[in-house]
Amino acid sequence: MKLGYFPGCSLQGSASEFDESLQAIAPALGLELIEIPDWNCCGASAAHNLNRLLALALPARTLALAERTGLAEVLVPCSACYSRLILTRHELDQDEGLRRQVSEIIGMEYQGTARVLNILEVMGQIFQDGLKGKITKPFEHPVACYYGCLLVRPPKVVQFDRPEDPRTMDELMKKIGAKPIDWAFKVECCGAGFSISRTDLVAKLSSKILADAQRRGAEAIIVTCPMCHANLDMRQEKAEKWAGRKYSMPVLYLTQAIGLALGLPEKKLALHQHLVPVSFPVKAKPAAKAKAETAPPPAGQSEE
Amino acid sequence: MSRIGVFLCHCGENIAGTVDPGKVVEAANRIPGVVHSVDYKYMCSDPGQNLIREAMRDKRLTGVVVAACSPRMHEPTFRRVCAESGLNPFLCEMANVREHCSWVHEKSELTTAKAIDLVRIMVEKAKRNRPLFPIKVPVTKTALVLGGGIAGIQASLDIANAGYKVLLVERDPSIGGHMAQLSETFPTLDCSQCILTPRMVEVAQHPNITLHTYSELESVDGFIGNFKVKIRKKARGIDEKLCTGCGVCAQKCPLKKIPSEFNAAMGMRTAIYTPFPQAVPNKPVIDKKRCTYYLKGKCKACEKACPAEAIRFDQPDEIIEVETGAIVCTTGFEVLSTEFFPEYGYGKPKDIITGLQFERLASASGPTLGAIRRPSDGKEPETVVFIACAGSRDPAKGIEYCSKICCMYTAKHAMLYKHKVHQGNAYVFYMDIRAGGKMYEEFVRRAIEEDGVKYIRGRVSRVYEQDGKLIVKGADTLLGAQPVEIEADLVVLATAMVANSGAEELAKKIHVSYDSYHFLAEAHPKLRPVETNTAGIFLAGACQAPRDIPETVAQASAAASKVAALFSADELSREPVIAVVHRTAPPIFSICEGCFMCEQACPFQAIEREEIKTRDGKLIKVVAKVNPGVCQGCGTCVALCRAKAIDLQGFTNEQVYAEVMAV
Numbered sequence: 012m013k014l015g016y017f018p019g020c021s022l023q024g025s026a027s028e029f030d031e032s033l034q035a036i037a038p039a040l041g042l043e044l045i046e047i048p049d050w051n052c053c054g055a056s057a058a059h060n061l062n063r064l065l066a067l068a069l070p071a072r073t074l075a076l077a078e079r080t081g082l083a084e085v086l087v088p089c090s091a092c093y094s095r096l097i098l099t100r101h102e103l104d105q106d107e108g109l110r111r112q113v114s115e116i117i118g119m120e121y122q123g124t125a126r127v128l129n130i131l132e133v134m135g136q137i138f139q140d141g142l143k144g145k146i147t148k149p150f151e152h153p154v155a156c157y158y159g160c161l162l163v164r165p166p167k168v169v170q171f172d173r174p175e176d177p178r179t180m181d182e183l184m185k186k187i188g189a190k191p192i193d194w195a196f197k198v199e200c201c202g203a204g205f206s207i208s209r210t211d212l213v214a215k216l217s218s219k220i221l222a223d224a225q226r227r228g229a230e231a232i233i234v235t236c237p238m239c240h241a242n243l244d245m246r247q248e249k250a251e252k253w254a255g256r257k258y259s260m261p262v263l264y265l266t267q268a269i270g271l272a273l274g275l276p277e278k279k280l281a282l283h284q285h286l287v288p289v290s291f292p293v294k295a296k297p298a299a300k301a302k303a304e305t306a307p308p309p310a311g312q313s314e315e
Numbered sequence: 316m317s318r319i320g321v322f323l324c325h326c327g328e329n330i331a332g333t334v335d336p337g338k339v340v341e342a343a344n345r346i347p348g349v350v351h352s353v354d355y356k357y358m359c360s361d362p363g364q365n366l367i368r369e370a371m372r373d374k375r376l377t378g379v380v381v382a383a384c385s386p387r388m389h390e391p392t393f394r395r396v397c398a399e400s401g402l403n404p405f406l407c408e409m410a411n412v413r414e415h416c417s418w419v420h421e422k423s424e425l426t427t428a429k430a431i432d433l434v435r436i437m438v439e440k441a442k443r444n445r446p447l448f449p450i451k452v453p454v455t456k457t458a459l460v461l462g463g464g465i466a467g468i469q470a471s472l473d474i475a476n477a478g479y480k481v482l483l484v485e486r487d488p489s490i491g492g493h494m495a496q497l498s499e500t501f502p503t504l505d506c507s508q509c510i511l512t513p514r515m516v517e518v519a520q521h522p523n524i525t526l527h528t529y530s531e532l533e534s535v536d537g538f539i540g541n542f543k544v545k546i547r548k549k550a551r552g553i554d555e556k557l558c559t560g561c562g563v564c565a566q567k568c569p570l571k572k573i574p575s576e577f578n579a580a581m582g583m584r585t586a587i588y589t590p591f592p593q594a595v596p597n598k599p600v601i602d603k604k605r606c607t608y609y610l611k612g613k614c615k616a617c618e619k620a621c622p623a624e625a626i627r628f629d630q631p632d633e634i635i636e637v638e639t640g641a642i643v644c645t646t647g648f649e650v651l652s653t654e655f656f657p658e659y660g661y662g663k664p665k666d667i668i669t670g671l672q673f674e675r676l677a678s679a680s681g682p683t684l685g686a687i688r689r690p691s692d693g694k695e696p697e698t699v700v701f702i703a704c705a706g707s708r709d710p711a712k713g714i715e716y717c718s719k720i721c722c723m724y725t726a727k728h729a730m731l732y733k734h735k736v737h738q739g740n741a742y743v744f745y746m747d748i749r750a751g752g753k754m755y756e757e758f759v760r761r762a763i764e765e766d767g768v769k770y771i772r773g774r775v776s777r778v779y780e781q782d783g784k785l786i787v788k789g790a791d792t793l794l795g796a797q798p799v800e801i802e803a804d805l806v807v808l809a810t811a812m813v814a815n816s817g818a819e820e821l822a823k824k825i826h827v828s829y830d831s832y833h834f835l836a837e838a839h840p841k842l843r844p845v846e847t848n849t850a851g852i853f854l855a856g857a858c859q860a861p862r863d864i865p866e867t868v869a870q871a872s873a874a875a876s877k878v879a880a881l882f883s884a885d886e887l888s889r890e891p892v893i894a895v896v897h898r899t900a901p902p903i904f905s906i907c908e909g910c911f912m913c914e915q916a917c918p919f920q921a922i923e924r925e926e927i928k929t930r931d932g933k934l935i936k937v938v939a940k941v942n943p944g945v946c947q948g949c950g951t952c953v954a955l956c957r958a959k960a961i962d963l964q965g966f967t968n969e970q971v972y973a974e975v976m977a978v
Contacts, residue, residue: 175657175777195779195786223781 012137015082015125016044017073019053019092026237028281029088032266033130035279039145040137040269044086047077055091056204067109068116070099074127075119088130088266090236091203094161094169097127101168129162130235130265131179132171138186147274149188152291154268155229156180156191157220157243158198159236174198180233180265187272192227196220201242210246214253217242221250221258230291231261233268240264247287261289317442320351320376321434322367323412324358324383330413331356333422334430339382339412342431346438350374359389364396371400378441382410382434403446405891405965410437432978439977443970452887452944454540455640457482458878461532461821464492465864466645466856466871468514473875474643475523479882482637483518484546485528487576489594490515492647496577496671498678498685499731500864501723502758508593508680515595529600533634535825538921538945539851540640540887550630552587552601557625560597564617564626565589573605575682579672581690582682587617587626591680601628641851641878644835645871646821648857651706651714651810659705659778659808665691666785667778667806670724677731687735689805692783696739696804699732700787701725702775703745706811714811716832719861721809722749726759728807729768741768742801744775744789752863771799778806812861825852826920834860845874849919850947853877892965893946894921894953896939907938907960913952914939921945922952 022030037044050073059066074096077085087093103110104123114121158177166174175198181191199220202213221243224232234240243250244262251258262285270280282289321343325331336354343352351374355363358381370376379402381393386409394404412430420426458474460467463485471481483490495515497507518524533545553564568585575584577591584590586606589599607614608628618626650671654662666689668676679685689696703725707718722745729741748770750756762768773796775789787801814833815821822829827847828836835858838846845853853874856867881887898905904927914922925940939961941952950963962968 173657176661195777195781226781 012041012133013043013045014128014133015077015080015085016046017050017053017077017085017087017092017096018046019050019055019087019089021089021091021237025241026089026264028284029237029240029264029266031279031281032264032270033088035275036266036270036273039273039275040142042133042137045080045082047073047082047085048080049076053092053095055089055095059095064113064116066095067099067102067113070096071103071113071121072117072119074100074123074125075114075117075121077125078122079119082125084126084128086128086130086133088235090129090159090161091238093127093129097169100127129169129171131158131162131183134183134265134269135179138183142186146187146272148272150184150268150272151188151190152230153190153192153228154184155194155224155227155232156184156197157201157224157232157234157239159234159239160198160200160203162235163198180235183265184233184268187269189233189268192224192229194223194227194229196223201239202246203238203242206238206241206246210249211253213242213246214249217246218250218254221247221260222254222256225258225260229260231263231268231289233263233265235265245286259287261285261287261291263289317348317378318350318374318376319346319348319378319380319438319441320367320370320374321346321349321353321438322358322363322370322379322381322383323352323354323434324363324381325354325356326384326413326417327356330383330417330430333417333420333426334412335427338427339430339434343382343434343438346435348442349438351376358383359392364392367393367396368400371397371402376402377406378444379407380410380434380437380441381407382412382430382437384413385409385411385415403448405447406441406444408437408441408444410434435977436974439973440970443967443973444965447891447964450889450891450893450943452538452540452889454882454885454887455542455638456480456882457637457639458882459484459542459544459637459639459642460645461642461825462486462492462645462647462856462858463490463518463526463528464645464647464856464867465494465511465514466647466858466867467492467643468511468518469868469871470643470645470855470875470878471518471524472514472521473872474878475521477875477879477882479523479879481521481524482544482546482639483524483526484530484532485526486531487590488529488551488588488598488600489590489596490518490526490528491591491593491595493671494864495591495593496579496678497674498681499727501727502752502754504727504730506679508678512593512595515593519595526596527635528596530635532821532824535642536920537638538919538942539849540881541944542639542642542851544637544639544642546635546637548633548635550603550627550632551598552603552606552627552630553599554625554627554630555596555598557623558598558621559623559625560589560599561622562589562599563620563622564599567616567620569614569616570605570607573602578675578682579669581668581672581675593680601626641853641881642825643853643855643871643874643878644821644825644827644847644858645854645856645874646815646818646835646858648812648861649815651813653808653810655706655712655810656808658776659702659806660780664778664780664785664806665689666696666804667808669808669810670721670728673728673807674724677728677735685735687732687805694804695736697736698740698742698801698803699729699805699807700775700778700785700801700803701729701741701743701807701809702787703743703809704774705808707809708746712811714813714832716861717749718809718812719749720812720863722747723752723755723758723863725807725809726750726762726768730762730766733762733766733768741766742787742803743768743770744773744787745770746772746774752865773799778803812857815858818858825849827852827854834858845870845877851881887944889944890948891943892948892963893943894941894948894950894961894963896941897960897962904935905938905960906958907956908958909937909939910957911939912955912957913961916951916955918949918951919945919947921947 054069202216397407398404410433457480530548536543570586574580603609675681773790773792785803818833855870855874927935
């Protein structure tokens with residue numbers, strides 16, 4: 012599969028392990044990523060609060076560059092970038108006049124031919140075609156699949172999975188041997204953009220997510236968004252302080268979990284870059300595992 | 316040669332204020348074929364009508380044009396005047412110079428000129444009018460009522476009490492519908508079954524009512540007064556004549572864990588079952604999809620146990636053919652299930668239930684004998700959260716309408732809970748409280764003020780399970796959208812009232828239109844609320860839109876009175892404005908070529924096939940024929956007929972062309 016690639020600023024900075032792990036698993040999955048030349052900031056979290064045209068023009072330029080490069084599909088791993096790009100595409104699709112105006116601003120023809128894909132869509136497609144034999148070290152852990160707020164919303168625009176209870180990541184996790192838990196915080200807010208300005212809010216919101224994952228026996232939280240990762244991993248200590256309890260919950264990118272299942276070395280997947288050490292309870296203790304399994308008490312919650 | 320009289324009405328100042336009557340009369344006199352023209356201040360008054368009568372007699376008129384108001388207003392008046400004086404009423408036409416001219420234009424030469432044009436148009440039409448005669452259709456004085464809920468029961472009883480025969484068809488094993496499932500009814504809190512079951516028994520015992528339960532409508536043909544209906548009587552698996560309703564079969568049935576439809580899955584039933592003890596008829600049915608004998612070929616425990624030897628495993632479905640004169644559709648509604656709501660767990664948490672399920676918990680005849688116990692562990696809930704507008708009034712869910720009954724029944728539920736669990740906490744999340752109705756608002760206030768139900772204005776964003784509790788997360792919008800989190804033991808969703816699944820198939824079967832939500836459509840939302848666009852078919856109750864019991868009963872009685880009015884005459888009389896297929900002498904017989912495009916185009920199934928044969932029975936050709944009882948005179952077939960073999964009586968092609976050419 013040959014795809015355009017828009018890493019965005021996060022994957023080159025605070026979430027470089029997302030990029031590294033994606034690049035690491037790509038060859039094994041037959042995924043060829045072509046980085047959009049001269050891409051620019053998507054404007055996330057700031058532009059759309061200040062200036063609508065700017066918020067549209069920034070992603071539109073990147074998409075126009077992708078079109079010019081002849082890319083029909085662009086993978087956007089960061090949820091915030093994904094949201095901005097797909098919203099821009101949606102708005103410009105609806106309004107011919109706006110499309111012309113934005114084209115003029117960016118000094119390039121924007122046509123809207125390049126499709127925007129998130130990481131789950133791409134992985135889902137690859138996994139559908141079959142991965143048999145490539146999974147050498149099944150990732151056999153109970154995990155909490157955390158989608159965050161942006162990946163499935165607004166439903167009319169992204170038209171991806173079920174907005175209140177998405178399942179794509181859970182299905183992917185099952186395929187690499189993990190046991191996705193049934194939990195209530197799949198799409199709850201982690202505090203996102205307040206990661207710098209209001210860490211007290213982040214501590215409170217993230218703590219609830221971490222607590223529910225822990226209560227229901229997850230050994231790791233799997234994420235696809237650099238913002239979520241920052242709040243759940245980097246701010247976990249603060250969340251622990253706020254709640255007055257220890258979580259010690261490893262937070263992995265989807266690509267890292269897949270990488271581990273493919274048998275790639277931890278170093279290559281940049282697991283060492285996390286603030287919460289990625290370690291799992293020792294397997295030989297069946298009692299602990301049994302406890303994890305029986306932890307969620309809700310009756311009748313069979314897997315679909 | 317035509318001798319047309321033109322009569323111009325001033326309508327006081329209404330017409331004469333902007334149109335010059337003198338000029339219109341003068342111009343009318345010059346139209347070829349007009350032999351008399353006169354104006355008068357009020358043509359519809361007695362002296363005005365006499366002007367027409369005298370002119371008809373003195374001038375031997377062959378046609379009349381009254382230039383006045385809309386024909387919807389006074390055409391019947393003037394046609395009656397003509398009929399009384401011996402002129403066929405369909406030779407009288409009206410030129411609408413009020414609504415179409417004087418009311419919508421300023422006083423000017425042009426306005427008068429337009430009035431003259433309108434008169435000229437109608438004169439040209441009147442010249443080409445032919446005498447027409449009302450169509451008589453015989454009436455079968457039996458009504459078919461579809462659906463045995465409270466609407467069907469009320470309509471059946473009213474029609475039967477008027478002295479006409481009724482066939483009541485119910486899909487389920489018993490009549491009673493949703494009302495039989497309810498515990499108490501708002502705003503009086505009287506027991507639903509106590510007021511309903513006497514009516515159910517009355518239906519069963521009424522000499523004019525034939526009851527077909529566990530039966531479904533197969534097909535409907537025919538037209539008003541003369542419907543031909545096929546009903547599929549599904550095999551109950553028992554001989555109803557022998558069965559005494561003793562219930563031993565259900566006691567012996569080894570399958571006891573089938574979710575009961577009547578108890579909305581809050582209780583269980585057996586494979587051979589009577590839905591509830593007060594069922595009418597009180598005869599069981601065998602659930603063939605579940606019964607071990609039908610699935611695996613053995614068991615027959617009920618057959619061995621039946622003292623009356625009434626079990627019939629090999630009983631076939633029966634098709635009953637009946638003729639009826641009218642159909643009343645009272646097929647009711649469904650409530651959305653909890654599975655519809657992703658934010659409330661897709662129906663997975665057992666302690667999130669619908670309002671209908673709560674009714675069964677609160678009902679003295681329900682699985683808990685009226686004790687409020689939550690489904691998961693049978694504990695009495697200490698905190699119950701009621702969520703109103705679950706689905707309703709939510710464009711994102713595709714249900715933009717208000718389900719109308721939820722505000723009231725939610726108040727009732729909270730009240731019933733507080734009456735049974737005094738120390739319990741009841742919360743209601745609501746958007747608005749819509750309590751329009753006799754004693755309704757007072758009822759809701761009583762729940763809030765006397766029973767201490769806590770009302771929170773806001774929506775619930777999510778409900779999830781945590782350590783055996785349900786966490787309800789919402790917002791209190793009266794406190795500035797402050798987040799609210801409640802640990803509840805039971806959550807009751809007032810889920811939206813929706814059209815029956817299969818409502819659209821039923822609508823197609825009975826040729827009735829439906830709206831975008833699949834509710835059946837009335838002929839006019841205000842003035843013809845229980846009639847449909849198909850003559851002889853009526854609606855009542857929640858098959859049409861969300862309704863509560865009082866409204867449903869009122870509508871059912873209204874529909875019954877329409878049926879009684881229809882049946883009060885032996886023959887129906889209809890306006891002869893219908894399509895007719897051209898017929899002529901041999902050897903042509905008809906210019907119809909038998910392509911039957913008209914058959915496909917007709918929205919009312921009025922086109923039939925007629926074989927033209929020689930005297931010795933040899934087929935010459937097949938042509939179209941219009942059933943005068945069914946045709947509504949819409950003219951679609953006329954527009955489509957390539958051979959110009961069909962024409963609309965009273966609005967022939969020739970007449971319409973002449974009208975156009977007169978302008």
